Amino acid sequence: MNDPIRDPNFNQAHESGHWLDFPIAHVEFLMAILKQLNPVRLVSYIVARAKYSALGVDTNPYANPDKLGWPWAIRLGVLFVVAIPAVQVTLITIGALGFAERWLMSAIAMVVLIAAWGGLIAYYLRVPEEAFAQSRINPVISHRATAINRTSYMALIYGTLTVTEYYSGVPTWGYFGLLWIVPLFTTFPIFMVLREWIQHGNADRGRYTNSRIFLVNPLLRYAVFPFGMDYHLPHHINASVPHYRLKELHSYLLENDAKYAEQALVVEGWRAGDQHSAPGITDVLGPRYTPHGNAAHVDEETLAEADVNDAAAIAEQAVASQKAGLRAID
Helix, strand or coil, X not given: CCCCCCCHHHHHHHXXXXXXXXXXXXXXXXXXXXXXXXXXXXXXXXXXXXHHHHCCCCCCXXXXXXXXXCXXXXXXXXXXXXXXXXXXXXXXXXXXXXXXXXXXXXXXXXXXXXXXXXXXXXXXXXXXXXXXXXXXXXXXXXXXXXXXXXXXXXXXXXXXXXXHHHHHCCXXXXXXXXXXXXXXXCHHHHHHHHHHHHHHCCCCXXXXXXXXEEECCHHHHHHHCCCCCCEHHHHHHCXXXXXXXXXXXXXXXXXXXXXXXXXXXXXXXXXXXXXXXXCCHHHHCCHHHCCCCCCCCCCCHHHCCXXXXXXXXXXXXXXXXXXXXXXXXX
16 A cells, blocks of 8 residues: 555656655645646546456556567457447447438447447457456456456447437437536546545655545545545555445544554545644645654555455565665665
């Protein structure tokens, strides 16, 4: 956690140029937020995130570098997700503008969708399992089944949009673009970058000091800390606890874990009103709240019930991560 080499969030943020050099002053933090409004920076964040999610990276401690899979097994899936909407919208628009029969363009759109989906599923069913990138942890659901399920889910979404638009006359593809695609390249990256800064910026890699608890107003909680993200430190303590029980976990740890009660930092609002108030978000990102002297903590208990196929390699990664943490303290 908070490992600048192995943590995918850190690695991605550094590659896309979105990480800050903490600690940081209030004004510098606000200026950094304003810089994120640059559309180029927003797109670069999404591109980097898509790359890390779809392709993976060599620094992932759970990835198997000897079994990276076939490039086209990934490329075809990405092409389907990106290209099919463009084809659907083009064909539907041709019909809507009267250049061809609307029913005919909608029918062609559905035929193209079904044919592309069927061809991709057939490909996934025929290729060997090693065509999919393998992990050092055997998945509960196979990589093949996951690829098929993801592709089928997107095909169902695209087909539903096309059929609904034809029968209702409502521009459902337009609403999909407005309510999903546009936010994906605007508000989503802004809130994601802001969340990563706030949750892990100016924190170290100690068990109780790698993140914080945020008591904020409902709007900020909805935009930046949904689904229990405001209780991010308890989430790191025990990631298997569902988001709706994290507040209870925080209360439990305060009562039963003396070190947690001592070190867990509760942040209230954007900025503290005075020196006697609890620190605000901009306060904890500054030098006054920079933690010192905490050894890096790697929680290996999460793998206790996992089907690990290369325990030695994962153990080596854990040791390397802890050594890097010790060097950072020195």
